Amino acid sequence: MKMPPNRQDASSNPATALLYSFRRCPYAIRARLAIKLSGVEVRIHEVSLRNKPQAMLDHSPKGTVPVLLLPDGRVIDQSLDIMCWALAQHQASQWFMPDGALSAEVQALIQQNDSAFKQALDRYKYAERFPEYPATTYRDRAEVFLDLLDQRLQQHAYLTGECLSVADLAIVPFVRQCALVDAEWFYASRYRHLIAWLDGLLQSAWFISVMEKSQVTNLR
Ligand SMILES: N[C@@H](CCC(=O)N[C@@H](CS)C(=O)NCC(=O)O)C(=O)O
Numbered sequence: 001m002k003m004p005p006n007r008q009d010a011s012s013n014p015a016t017a018l019l020y021s022f023r024r025c026p027y028a029i030r031a032r033l034a035i036k037l038s039g040v041e042v043r044i045h046e047v048s049l050r051n052k053p054q055a056m057l058d059h060s061p062k063g064t065v066p067v068l069l070l071p072d073g074r075v076i077d078q079s080l081d082i083m084c085w086a087l088a089q090h091q092a093s094q095w096f097m098p099d100g101a102l103s104a105e106v107q108a109l110i111q112q113n114d115s116a117f118k119q120a121l122d123r124y125k126y127a128e129r130f131p132e133y134p135a136t137t138y139r140d141r142a143e144v145f146l147d148l149l150d151q152r153l154q155q156h157a158y159l160t161g162e163c164l165s166v167a168d169l170a171i172v173p174f175v176r177q178c179a180l181v182d183a184e185w186f187y188a189s190r191y192r193h194l195i196a197w198l199d200g201l202l203q204s205a206w207f208i209s210v211m212e213k214s215q216v217t218n219l220r
Contacts, residue, residue: 016041020056020067026173027079031066032210033169034083038090106167113171117145153193172201
């Protein structure tokens with residue numbers, strides 16, 4: 001896997017930034033991935049979504065994770081903004097964000113992930129809550145995006161080229177979630193390039209590391 005060198009691991013230094021996170025949340029996973037790859041020091045606190053810490057709500061009343069609290073008091077409470085903050089501090093940030101920021105192409109891809117695909121994925125995953133249609137109808141809708149990703153991956157190793165970029169990091173947690181709804185179906189599907197991409201990323205040391213339970217500290 002073609003990657004720039006990592007600078008350092010996150011530590012428990014209290015002067016560092018604090019990330020309110022939820023282990024399985026795909027938005028929080030993408031933030032933790034960017035933090036991990038950037039090498040920036042961040043303490044990570046696992047929260048219960050049913051009982052969010054008041055300190056987190058004081059900083060970000062909208063009540064979603066991830067929320068990043070910087071040592072200077074600034075609060076970043078959108079996962080993509082946290083990714084950009086983290087990756088911008090990497091010595092090879094150009095590598096992850098080819099145009100220095102989110103390029104229009106990357107933005108469009110992530111936007112599609114976060115809107116139509118995410119909506120179809122939620123309905124596919126929780127089909128019993130959306131009895132209007134069977135789960136397969138919602139999966140069909142999700143497949144529009146899976147197909148698009150697979151086509152891209154037929155052309156290069158990662159979503160926007162031969163190098164891992166912010167697009168891969170932002171989207172992989174959602175594809176993982178989709179694959180887990182019915183792994184048998186997913187791994188038997190025609191999306192061979194997407195399957196290889198997903199497996200490669202899931203097996204990487206940094207992905208495994210951000211999913212480790214020991215990495216997170218329970219606040220309560
Ligand atoms: N637009 C937000 C969405 C974050 C989000 O929806 N996170 C979910 C967890 S996956 C959440 O915190 N939901 C609040 C809740 O379940 O109470 C972002 O990108 O950070």
